[in-house]
Amino acid sequence: MTSMTSDRTVRHERFEFIRRMPKAELHVHLEGSIRAPTLLELAARRNVELPARDVAGIERWLTFRDFDHFLEIYLTISRCLRDPEDFQLATAAFLEERARENILYTEAHLTISTHVANGANGDEIAEALAETVAAGEKDLGVRLRWIADIVRNVDFGRADQTLEWALDHLDKYVVGLGLSGKESHPAQPFREHFAVAETEGLHRTVHAGEQSGAAAIWDALEHCGAERIGHGIRAVEDPKLLDVLRERKIPLELSPTSNVRLGLVPSLEEHPLRRLHDAGIPWSLNSDDPALFHTSLTQEFEAVGDLMSMDLRELAGLSMTALEHAFLEDSERTSLQRVFRTWFANQGVDGFPDGR
Numbered sequence: 001m002t003s004m005t006s007d008r009t010v011r012h013e014r015f016e017f018i019r020r021m022p023k024a025e026l027h028v029h030l031e032g033s034i035r036a037p038t039l040l041e042l043a044a045r046r047n048v049e050l051p052a053r054d055v056a057g058i059e060r061w062l063t064f065r066d067f068d069h070f071l072e073i074y075l076t077i078s079r080c081l082r083d084p085e086d087f088q089l090a091t092a093a094f095l096e097e098r099a100r101e102n103i104l105y106t107e108a109h110l111t112i113s114t115h116v117a118n119g120a121n122g123d124e125i126a127e128a129l130a131e132t133v134a135a136g137e138k139d140l141g142v143r144l145r146w147i148a149d150i151v152r153n154v155d156f157g158r159a160d161q162t163l164e165w166a167l168d169h170l171d172k173y174v175v176g177l178g179l180s181g182k183e184s185h186p187a188q189p190f191r192e193h194f195a196v197a198e199t200e201g202l203h204r205t206v207h208a209g210e211q212s213g214a215a216a217i218w219d220a221l222e223h224c225g226a227e228r229i230g231h232g233i234r235a236v237e238d239p240k241l242l243d244v245l246r247e248r249k250i251p252l253e254l255s256p257t258s259n260v261r262l263g264l265v266p267s268l269e270e271h272p273l274r275r276l277h278d279a280g281i282p283w284s285l286n287s288d289d290p291a292l293f294h295t296s297l298t299q300e301f302e303a304v305g306d307l308m309s310m311d312l313r314e315l316a317g318l319s320m321t322a323l324e325h326a327f328l329e330d331s332e333r334t335s336l337q338r339v340f341r342t343w344f345a346n347q348g349v350d351g352f353p354d355g356r
C-alpha cells in the first residue's frame with residue numbers, strides 16, 4: 001500500500017468512527033442551531049422579513065464581516081422565535097439532528113431574555129421546552145439540558161430576568177447560567193448573579209478569551225466562579241493562566257470553526273488548539289452556532305481529527321472529556337460514561353485518556 005493510500009484508509013476509518021461514536025456537546029446555542037429550512041418556516045409564521053427566501057440565499061446571508069455583524073444576524077434569527085410552538089419546532093429539529101449524529105448528551109445555551117423582550121412568555125417557553133426535551137429523551141434517546149445565557153452588552157435588567165428564569169425552572173432541565181455577548185463589556189457587574197447561581201445549585205460557564213485577551217478569562221474565574229470557559233483561546237497568551245487552568249482542571253469549550261468564521265483566528269491550521277492541548281488544559285470540542293457557521297459537531301471532530309492526526313483512542317478520549325466536565329449529577333454521569341465506554345470497548349478502543 002502506498003503511503004497516500006494508507007493515509008486515505010486511516011482518514012476513512014477515522015471519519016467512519018467519528019460518525020458512529022457516541023458524542024457529547026457542552027457549548028452550542030439553540031438560536032444558532034436553526035438550519036435554513038426550519039428558519040424559513042419560523043420566519044413565515046412570525047412574519048419576519050429575512051433577506052432571502054430560499055435555503056441557498058439564507059446560507060449566503062450567513063457570512064459575517066465581524067462580531068457585530070454576527071450579533072445583528074443572531075438577533076434577526078431570535079425574532080423568528082416567539083410562541084411556545086416555535087421553540088418546540090426549533091428544539092425538535094435540533095434533537096433529531098443530535099440523534100442522527102449520535103450526540104447523546106447536549107448542553108445548549110438559550111438567550112431567554114432576548115425572547116422575553118420580543119414578547120415571549122418565559123414560563124410557557126420553559127414548559128414547552130421541557131415537553132420537547134422529555135420526548136427527545138424517550139423517543140430518540142438523546143438528552144438535552146439548558147444553560148440560560150446572560151448577554152454582557154444589553155440592558156442590565158435582563159441579567160436579573162435570566163437568573164430568575166433559570167432558578168424558576170431548575171426542574172425543567174435548566175442546569176446552568178452562562179455569559180455571552182461582547183467581551184468589551186466586563187464580567188464584574190454580573191458577579192452577584194453568578195454568586196446566587198452558585199448558592200442555588202446552578203452551574204456556571206462564561207464565554208471569555210474569545211474576542212478579548214487573557215484578562216477576560218481571569219475575570220470570568222474571579223468574578224463569576226466559572227467552572228468552564230467558553231472558547232478561552234486567548235489563554236495561550238498568558239503562561240500563568242495556563243498553569244491555573246491546568247491545576248484547577250478548568251476546561252475550555254473549544255469551537256474552532258466558529259473562531260475562524262468570526263475572523264478571530266486566521267485559519268484552522270493557525271488555531272491555538274494544539275498549544276492549549278500541549279499545555280495540558282482539558283478541552284472539549286463544540287460547534288457553538290452550527291447553522292450559522294455551516295458546521296456540525298461531527299464536522300468539528302473530522303477537522304480536528306485530521307489537524308491533530310488523532311487516532312481512535314484519542315477521539316474516544318475527547319468524547320469522554322466532554323462527559324467528565326458536563327453539568328450532570330454524578331449518578332447520571334456515571335451511567336452515560338458506562339454507555340460510552342461500552343461502545344468504545346466493543347470497537348476495541350479502551351485505555352483512552354479519560355477526563356483530563
Ligand code: ADE
Nearest residue numbers: 029180181207258288289
Ligand atoms: N452568542 C452566540 N455565539 C456567541 C459567541 N461565539 N460568542 C459570544 N456570544 C455568542
Ligand code: ZN
Nearest residue numbers: 029207230288
Ligand atoms: Zn457560544
